[in-house]
Amino acid sequence: MSAASTAEPAFVAKTKTGRFTDFVDQRVGGSGILREFGRKVFPDHWSFMFGEVALYSFVILLLSGTFLTFFFDPSMAETHYDGSYVPLKGVEMSVAYSSSLDISFDIRGGLFMRQVHHWAALLFVASIAVHMLRVFFTGAFRKPREMNWVVGSVLLILAMAAGFTGYSLPDDLLSGNGLRIIDGVIKSIPVVGTYISFFLFGGEFPGTAVIGRLYMLHILLVPALILLMIVLHLFMVVVHKHTQYPGPGRNDNNVVGYPLGPVYAAKAGGFFFIVFGVLALMAGFFTINPIWNYGPYDPSPVSAGTQPDWYIGFVDGALRLMPGTFGDWQVEQTWLGFVFSFNVLLPALVPAGILFTVMFMYPWIERWITKDDREHHVLDRPRNAPTRTAIGMAGFVWYCVMWAAAGSDLIATHFHVSLNDVTYWLRALFFIGPIIAFIVTKRVALALQRKDREIALHGRETGRIVRLPHGEFIEVHAPLDEYKRYKLVGFESPEVLPAVPNEHGVVTRKEKRRAFLSKWFFEDRVAPASPAELEAAHGHGHGHEAVEAPEAAKSLSH
């Protein structure tokens, strides 16, 4: 390279920034990367911002968390509070709780940082969850992005782990009761439960070790894993390039959007400051986790209406929903002299287990049913994949029922209803809710598809009522332009794939099951409108389409 550049007149950058770029490039050789990424095209849509929110909240968590570590002391040694919060003066407490109070009351900006950190943590998990819902409902997890879906799911679990380990650190009454519940759940694990509990707490609950151990997990291990997963996640986003919503000019072979530099980088970069600003606003105006109101941890008192952070709520709600007795029959069983606490074990493990297993496996389940091995870069509108959307909503409603159960006591007090009745209703909804959600969602999706067909074929309603010479009233419909129409008709509508014999000419049982699921997935479908149908609708139905679809079109579309 250098030999060649001496022989020929050397390239000289003309602008100052150009010379700077060239300087860096000649030392580290970034020109290839810049050429690849400087103008890389990113599709634009508001729903793509959820992932960005998650990333930015993580950055804010690192910033505010680092500040907090300078002042927090994770020791469970006993001390007597001597800070400036008068109501707790002289109260016996752990050093961890005392230093959390100092951060809140004696360090300028400490309370602000604590609140930023807690709000950002809540937002972090929430934005990951909403981002995953977006990815699921638009089918963005399909080939080639299955592995990135898995990495994202791991990130959700890690985010919850980070949240929980952090929640317990201040060693206040509320978080201590949270740990107590975790201890109870751990002890219900057969064979090793008691040992795990003793090992986690360094002896009996609460011991003097757990805060220090959670602290290490919270500030080192879990964030390091999150960082690693984020790197993997973004690396794969770059490899795959971003998905795009369907529309005119967009297909599986291109990316339509704005170049990274300058527009997309400016929007995304500016968005970081917006997320930060909103979090700062929340931290400034809305109190979160006022630990000074709860007091230090003590195994004896507890306040009514205790709530975990929102993302742990669904497990807590499941714990509440499970009945411990049926009449005189105890769900907890003693077999061969050993205790099986099914009343704790089942709700703690089974719903979360089902949710996460289905979540991790879903891309492969759908791939197996559809036998679809193509790459997908254009997203589905949720209505155009009715069964998938319905499955997602069923899972979502199931989760929400459990989540609502975590606030059963608050529902009862706020709406002045019996706490027991709330629980009975939620127990029923736990089973019926997902089924209703599935049926309703699927019907709504199909209805929306049918509406799309109608609009594509007959135009949109203008609201203009015209009276014809013979007295008939019609509403004038305005035809769509071809771009809007393409958005409504340009989708794939998969059909049932019947069972096919394998190379030995045998239809295997597995294949039969797949065919059954394929039928369940795709037998109800609304095909996209075709040009011939549009022509028929126009040629025949002139002036009539408002009132009744013409016969020709009817036979096609109904």
Added chain:
Amino acid sequence: MGNHSDGSPNHSGTVATAGQNEVEKFQDPGIPPHRLRLADTDPKAAKRAERQVALLFGISVVGTLIFLVAYFAIDLGAEDSSIATIRLQNMLLGLGTAFAMLGIGTGIVHWAKALMPDHEVSEERHAIRYEEDRQAAVRIVDDIVEETGIKRRPLIRNTLLGAVALAPLPAVAIFGDLGPRPDNKLAHTLWAPQEGKLKRLARDPDGTPIKASDVTIGSAFHVIPEGLNDLHEGKLNEKAKAVVLLMRLDPASLNPSEGREDWGYNGIVAYSKICTHVGCPVALYEQQTHHLLCPCHQSTFDLTQECKVIFGPASRPLPQLPIAVDDEGYLVATSDFKEPVGPSYWERDMHERSINS
């Protein structure tokens, strides 16, 4: 063509035979024509947008100043500073940061949306890998596996698998000192009589002993064992097992089972406060209904049925502490609990049997 299902029951399932490819599809009209923004055509609008962006950046500067003023001008250590001072400072710090950040953020986004080129660009997607590479990669992996000979030499493979499977065991074992062995620690509490001396019931948290005459009908006490507060180590551990609720009911409404008739005194009964579900304190006493309610998961226990579970996720009744009155009129525990308290665990039943044998 023409036989698509619309999802109605009488049609469903019959459409699958009509391949979608037979139906002609709409042609992609391409990216819609670009629409110019006001700022693209009207220099005045562009100038206006420029000033708006600058204004937003200016707001950010103001926000930073608000933060600095709030940080330095408000003195938390001052004589008259109270929780209101902290609230005010916190609010202003939040407001300042919010202005500082939102000013920059909205400014940049407005700049990008109003002034930077907004032509949508279409770029070809490159294949993630090329067909040649793909086949070569599979071949290379196959070759590598072949050259190791691992398939032909099962002895190597199996011993390696065994070694690798066992190698992590030390990494697990080395955590063995994270905690002591549980043994039967969970089966005993501070209520056990020490050197023949019965433990008095004391008020939580101050530790003063309770006289039977102090306990009127309908009242309830949060109770700890006498001497708990003098412990120097493991105070919370002991408290987490030993806390008790003491209540007095009309003796006629209690229905003690056989062998438990003398566990109470004059309608005064004591039950473990630690929920048998997952260990929250069962802190709510409904005096009228004689129910105990756990605020964490709403397990409800009926005092008149020896704290049997009548609602919620707990499975076992709350353990009862046998109590009596000593010669000075103070309430004492005549023995430790007759079963382990708190949430169930694997060895619980074993421990219960050893306590009672």
